[in-house]
Amino acid sequence: MSGPAAPLPVRLYGVAANLIAPLAYRRVRAKLEAQGTPAGRVRERMGRATVARTEGRVVWFHAASVGESLSVLRLIEEMGLQQPDLSFLITSGTATSAQIVGKRLPPRTQHQFAPLDSRRAVARFLDHWRPEAAVFVESELWPNMLRGAKARGLPLALVNARISDRSARNWKRLSATARHLLDHFTLIHCQDARTARHFHDIGLAHAAPGVNLKSLSGALPFDKVELTRLREVIGARPFWLAASTHPGEDEVMIEAHKALLKTLPEALLLLVPRHPERANQIEVQLAEAGLTSARRSTGMALTPDTQCYLADTLGEMGLWYALSPVTCLCGSFAPVGGHNPYEPAHAGSAILHGPLYANFSETYADLAAQNAATEVTDARALAKELTTLLTKPDTLATRRAASRAFAAGQADALHDMAETLSKALSLG
Known part of the structure; x- marks a missing residue:
């Protein structure tokens, strides 16, 4: 996978991830099917799309599970209002997120399970969706996914970033690896000042605190x-x-x-x-x-x-x-x-x-x-x-x-956040 020269831990991870992908897929498939995921959709985890790509420019948002996915739905909706020519793809990894997010998708937005972090799965995914830009949510930092997207020239942003004190200590011990991965991002938006300070400590001066996206998600829908x-x-x-x-x-x-x-x-x-x-x-x-x-x-x-x-x-x-x-x-x-x-x-x-x-x-x-x-x-x-x-x-x-x-009192920042993100991703 092309891109900036990677530190040894990233290279070793890449090799290991590719080798264990078949075993990882069997475990993921069993779990998703046990939780009621249709068998046809499980293959999305190997990067095999189950829906057609929409025409025009697609912006890819990737989140881990329910909370992270829901936190960006209003941001996606606002970006879509500001730029009606954009369509959106949101990926996540859990059955629960697929069920809940699938019922609340903003206009011109599709959901797929995220590909496993192996070179082939990521390549298949990117070949099909051909996103214009990618936005990663909170702490979803998968090396092969990041490097594969960057190698194709995608501008990347990390939003609502969060890192615990314990994780920050681990990152500092591997500061070169951390900088390599996080330097892929044009914009790093942190959900609190503590996270921004941790990123600054490992040399990421462009990380900046901002409003927590979960404060902008609005009231949950109900019957x-x-x-x-x-x-x-x-x-x-x-x-x-x-x-x-x-x-x-x-x-x-x-x-x-x-x-x-x-x-x-x-x-x-x-x-x-x-x-x-x-x-x-x-x-x-x-x-x-x-x-x-x-x-x-x-x-x-x-x-x-x-x-x-x-x-x-x-x-x-x-x-x-x-x-x-x-x-x-x-x-x-x-x-x-x-x-x-x-x-x-x-x-x-x-x-x-x-x-x-x-x-x-x-x-x-x-x-x-x-x-x-x-x-x-x-x-x-x-x-x-x-x-x-x-x-x-x-x-x-x-x-x-x-x-x-x-x-x-938290809702005023949504419009500005959408504008800032679009500018950082060169979306016009």
């Missing part, structure tokens, strides 16, 4: 008819949402809800696992905790006796945020790094979260400063905060208004 129905079913019951739980966090949510029931015996917990395939395990945990539950994916009715509604479906998070006056945003009680707080903020839900949120540290600091989010450390603290919010309507209303105001 308004279903929202009205659920409001009628729940009625006056106090309720709260545990959003995007990971292993180890369900226990915290369950313990907090049991404590809340002592004060509010009619309280309802809406529990949404990050990965719906964990629902069987969570259902057992709820039963062992003595809580009555109903499971959405099986069509079980939510009744006045239901203490926990297990919302194990895909693509309905916007519904749960719009419905719930209070959201405990998980991924923050387990070492995951936190999840996107802008989504519940746009819906006007008061936000609670745990202490582990490195991926959104600056955002949560801003939320806390505006009284739009509160950190709780464990189930006991969570139950105490829930009791306050669900028994004091004025306090809850104030917190919800602060959450909504925070989200609204």
Whole structure:
């Protein structure tokens, strides 16, 4: 693969990636098919397109999974409004992202699974799509993909870049490799000042902090008819949402809800696992905790006796945020790094979260400063905060208004970001 002379680790990686591609594809194929991906689409992972390329100029966006993909949809839409001759391709690697993003594609946008990072898969992909430029999201830095795109003269941008302190230490130990890969990008837009500083430390002076794209994604869509129905079913019951739980966090949510029931015996917990395939395990945990539950994916009715509604479906998070006056945003009680707080903020839900949120540290600091989010450390603290919010309507209303105001204040930068990106990619 042509391009700038590569450091030894990059060359070794290239050889290894090409050798193990068949084995990697078998594993990826088994996982995607197990998650319901149509067999015909799985071959996209080897760079074999399953849809025709649109005519004209195509801009390629590549993201890892659901959150990263959703974060750029409004940016794509804005770029399309500014330049009606552009079409867009967004790639990702997971079945969940394909299902969710596929339902929310902006005009003139297609989705494909990303090619595995082998020379042949990347070449097939680029031969078919012939993109005008490429945009990589957050931390999706695949060496063969980057070098293959650059070798064909594509201008490249990295947007919403994020790097943890631990990853930064590793990059510094391999600073020549890091610079080689990241120098492929004409523009490096960082989602926070910490990431920009890390990039500067390894010699990338053009990395610059900017607005977090996840703050520009807007409110998630939802079914308004279903929202009205659920409001009628729940009625006056106090309720709260545990959003995007990971292993180890369900226990915290369950313990907090049991404590809340002592004060509010009619309280309802809406529990949404990050990965719906964990629902069987969570259902057992709820039963062992003595809580009555109903499971959405099986069509079980939510009744006045239901203490926990297990919302194990895909693509309905916007519904749960719009419905719930209070959201405990998980991924923050387990070492995951936190999840996107802008989504519940746009819906006007008061936000609670745990202490582990490195991926959104600056955002949560801003939320806390505006009284739009509160950190709780464990189930006991969570139950105490829930009791306050669900028994004091004025306090809850104030917190919800602060959450909504925070989200609204982030949206002004979308137009400028689209213009900056188009200019950096020489799109006119």
